[in-house]
Amino acid sequence: MSEIESAMSTPPRTIGQELMSEEGARRVRRRYRADARFRAYGIIAICIALGVLAILVGTLVSSGYTAFVQTQVRVTVDLRDADIDPADVRAANWRGIATGAIESLFPDLPQSDARVMRDMVSQGAPFIIRDAVMDDPALIGTVFDIEIPASDRIDQLNKGAIDRDSPADHRVVTDQQIGLFDQLEAEGRISTPFNTALFTAADSRFPELAGLWGAIVGSFYALAVCLVLAFPIGIAAAIYLEEFAPKNRWTEMIEININNLAAVPSVVFGLLGLAVFLNVFGMPRSAPLVGGMTLALMTMPTIIIASRAALKAVPPSIREGALGVGASHQQAVLHHVLPLAMPGMLTGTIIGLAQALGETAPLLLIGMNAFITAAPDSMLSPSTALPTQIYIWADSPERGFVARTSAAILVLLGFLVCMNAIAIWLRSRLERRW
Amino acid sequence: MLTSYLPVVLGLLILYSFVMGRRRIRVAADAQAVRPHSQFGYYGLYVALWCGLPALIVVLAWLMFGPVIVDAVVMSSLPDQVTAGLDSAKLGLLEAEIKAIAGGVVFGEPSAAVVAAAERLNSLRGISSTAMFVVVVCVALGAIAYSRRRVAPDFRARNKVERTTFWLMVLCSVIAIVTTVGIVLSLLFESFRFFQLVPFWEFLFGTTWDPQMPIRADQVAAEGAFGALPVLAGTVLISVIAMLVAIPVGLLTAIYLAEYAPGRVRASVKPVVEILAGIPTIVYGFFAVLTVAPWLRQMGAAIGLDVAPNSAMAAGAVMGIMIIPFISSLSDDALHAVPQSLRDGAAALGATRRETIIQVIFPAALPGIVGGILLAVSRAIGETMIVVMAAGLIANATANPFEAVTTVTVQIVTLLIGDTEFDSPKTLAAFALGLMLFVITLGLNLVALTVTKKYRERYE
Structure with missing residues (x-):
């Protein structure tokens, strides 16, 4: 305001004269330059925000895309002389069979290099061969080819993550292995086919065998529990608070409470789950059921707030119309207002669930970061969830886990994008404006 | 397992009772040639509610108290010479051993009494679940039998059903309160136990945080120091860095979008910026570890600065990025709430856009912006995964952003990860820290709410 004030405080000249003078024109130009600068700051700020987003997605994609394919080695397994009891396939010496098959890949190499040869393919080779034979017992006594994942180092070498030209003692594969x-x-x-194991296998110590299936199932169970608990309770609470509750101290307290709960750090909900569900009620650790209950408590405020907004958006004429033709208060709300508010409520619920899907801290506290090599078969069996699996992999030192962590993040983001897309579609498709 | 059929059986019973109630009133109304008080469906609902609710309450009560009673029966049936002279902690261990054996996990050579107890536990568990099934089905059938007799044309079924749904809705909204009470009570209870081991003032004003507890009870080692100040200092440092990143970028973004940007740009840029808020924090954590921290180290090395691999700077900067959309959307709302007449008035006086924004609109929107910033600070303090992955573990009261510091949330997670015993000060300390976190964030939220409400200019 100072320029304007000074312009007005010099009475001998009018504002018009002031602006037309050399000095006034310069001042105006300066003010407009300042305006343009300010505007540029805004654009720079937006560019920073968008640039960081681009860098974030870019690094994840560039470090993660390699994990969507997996280097495989075709190994010829000879079971003609193998001692396999068809009644008890599991008991055969699969380690020996696998070693023999791998060594037959390199007939020129002396037996003393057995270790080098074994390190070429995944350590899970005996189990892969065993499972293949158990699936198809006709293979016993035959010679067949089977695809076995290469070991992590060879996988990295094939994908170009290891520089062949770097000095031998700086890389994790030896010259001999590169030759092999x-x-x-x-x-x-x-x-190098598509890495189906990433979506069908559970966790493993070896990156080339580790997959997300266990985590996806765990997350699915937890989200199902969360939905079953948070959706009905949240909507019932929203209907009561918005349509039936008298405006008094008690309901005001509930309202403030819900708003505050929405802002409580998620890790505190984890503490609650640990102290109440695990410690007081004695529920099992690492179970998706407990995870889902904890997430439900966290999601409920979001659902309640969104549902109340949806109810508020339904015009009073709907209620009055229903009441006018003789409906009871509850009939008016449940039969007429609720269906109209439902799209908004569903949108809020999906967004709440998307938040819950990405939430890590509460799940860590109730132990859903355990190392579990099988997908959970019930809501009570120990499991991981997608975000906690990402946490576990991010902490693992093997190189192959870096790419897999990024890939897991991309999978998680894919789920989130889908959920949000459904929410946006619901909103645009079903929501009515009055 | 009989109990796994319970949901199906109960569901079928509820469905049956609904259909039965509706048929019954229809038949009765036809026979007496009167119109019943309520619509047919309400009579069905009435019977169905009677069938379902008591049964559900029994199931919940059984699930809550059944295992406790079974455990108590098993423990009290142990021979005296086994339990003699054991304190509560040892008894707890014994109970855990019995449960493990009952679950099929046997370590070493358990005594005969323990094996017998495990067998008894298994058989009692079986009896309990069968009994639950029988009792629940009986309760449901009894309730149907009772309520179906009341189905008659002059019975006010709608009023009864509506009263029930009303109280169910009240119950649901009370759950929000119950959650808060649960949080407060569990935090207070465990913190209270912690403060019996470590004095309150030492926790609040102690200047060393070193929760390393001796592994064996007889080990001669440090008792562990539980002074929260350095942890708090680390939290403050990282939050300050985060806000230094987020406030300018977020605020300028909001100002540009609200005041300068043409409608099309605003409509396309705003959702993209808000994507940043939808990305899970673990992703930011990994980003900080994978990209930002090594980059900072390189930059530091290039100018001769020693940057720790898990520096406060990396964690804080990434956290700031996460908070940008938070600040920008709350500020955007605040700026939009300023009426157009103020902009028009300033423009009429010859002010440029920038002068209008800085001298007219910004002061008018200030309460909303400050409220938003306070909420963002509370979020920064409570943010967990970024700092768990990118910040340090050692408490270090420093103002140097290139050193590693730890935060309250990092300590909570690291103290509680893995197996936890609920009698060591180490685990209890996590709850004391949680209480501190809860109080601080709650305070910030309340202040933010008051600031926005109290100082908001009204232009009506």
Whole structure:
């Protein structure tokens, strides 16, 4: 205001004269330059925000896309002399069979290099061969080819994450292993198909075998529990507070409470789950049921707030119309207002669930970060969830887990994008404006 | 397992009772040639509610108290020479051993009495679940039998049903209160136990935080120091860095979008900025570890600065990015609440846009912006995963943003991760920290609410 004030405080000249003078024109230009600068700051700020988002997604994609494919080695397994009891396939010496198959890949190598050879393919090879034979017992006594994941180091080498030209003691694969890999590739035994194990296998100590299936199932169970608890309770609470509650101290307290709960840090909900569900009620650790209950407590305020907004958006004429033709208060609300508010409530619920899906801290506290190598078969069996699986992998030192962590994040973000897309679609499709 | 059929059986019973109640009133109304008091469906609902609610209450009560009673029966049936001279902690261990054996996990050579107790536990559990099934089905059938007799044309079924749904809704809204009370009570209770071990003032004003407890009871080692000040200092440092990133960027973004941007730009940029708020915090944590921290270290090395691999700067900067949309959307709301007439008035006086914004609109929107910033600070303090992954573990009261510091939330998570015993000060300390966190964030939220409400200018 200072320029304007000074312009007005010089009475001999009018504002018009002031502006037309050399000095006034300069001042106006300066003020407009300041305005343009200010505007540029705003654009810079937006560019920073968007740029960071782009960098974030860019690094995740560039470090994670390699995990969506997996280097496989085609190994020829000879079971003609193997001692396998068809009645008890599991008991055979699968380790020996796998070692023999792997060593037969490199007939030129002496037995003393057995370790080097074994390190070429995943340590899970015996189990993969065993499972294949158990699925198809006709393989017993035959010679067949099977695709086995390469070990993490060879996988990294194939994907170009390891620089062949760097000094030998700086990289994790030896010159000999690189030679063996090139030999296999020349024989056409190396392939790099889509990494289905990432979506079908559970966690593993070995990155080349680790997958997200256990975490996806765990997250699904937890979200199901969360939905079943938070959705009905949240909507009932919203209907009561918005449509029936008298305006008194008690309901005001409930309202303030709900608003505050929405802002309580998530880790505190984890403490609540740990102290109440695990400690007082003695529920099992790491169970998706407990995770879902904890997440439900966290999501409920979000659902209540969104549902109240949806109810508020329904015009009073709907209620009055229903009451006018003789409906009771509850009939008016449940039969007429609620269906109209439902799209908004569903949108809020999906957004709340999307938040719950990405939430990590409360799940860590109730132990859903355990190392579990099988998908949970019930809501009470120990499990991980997608975000906690990401946490576990991010903490793992093996190189292959870096790419897998990024890939897991991309999967998680994919789920979130889908959920939000459904919410947006619901809102645009079903929501009415009055 | 009989109990796994319970939901199905109960569901079928409820469905049956609904259909039965509706049929019954229809038949009765036809026979007496009168119109019943309520619509047919309400009679069905009435019987169905009677069938479902008591049964549900029994199930919940059984699930809550059944295991406790079974455990107590098993423990009290142990021979005296086994339990003699054991304190409550040892008894707890014994109970855990019995449960493990009952679950099929056997360590070492358990004594015969323990094995017998485990078998008894298993058989009692079986009896309990069968009994629950029988009792619940009986309760449901009895309730149907009772309520179906009341189905008659002059019975006010709608009023009864509506009263029930009303109280169910009240119950649901009280759950919000119950959650808060649960949080407060569990935090207070465990913190109280902690303060019996560590004096309150030492926790609040102690200057060393070193929760390393001796592994064995007889080990001669440090008792562990539980002074929360350095932890709090780390939290403050990281939050300050986060706000230094988030406030300018968020505020300028909001101002540009609200005051300068043409409608199309605003409509497309705003949702994209808000994507930042939808990204899970663990993703930011990984981003900080994978990209930001190494980059900061490189930059530091290039100018001869020693940057810790888990510096406060990396965690704080990434947290700031997370908070940008929070500040920008709350400020955007506040700026939008300022009436157009103020802008028009300033423009009529010859003010440029910038002068209008800085001297007219910003002061008018200030309470809302300050409230939003306070909420953002509370979120920064309570944020967990970014700091768990990117910040340090060692409490270090420093103002140097390139050193590693730890925060309240990091300590809570690290103290409670893995197996937890509920009698060591180490785990209880996490609850004391949680209480501190809860009080601070609650205070900030309340202040934010008051600021926005009390100082808001009204232009009506």
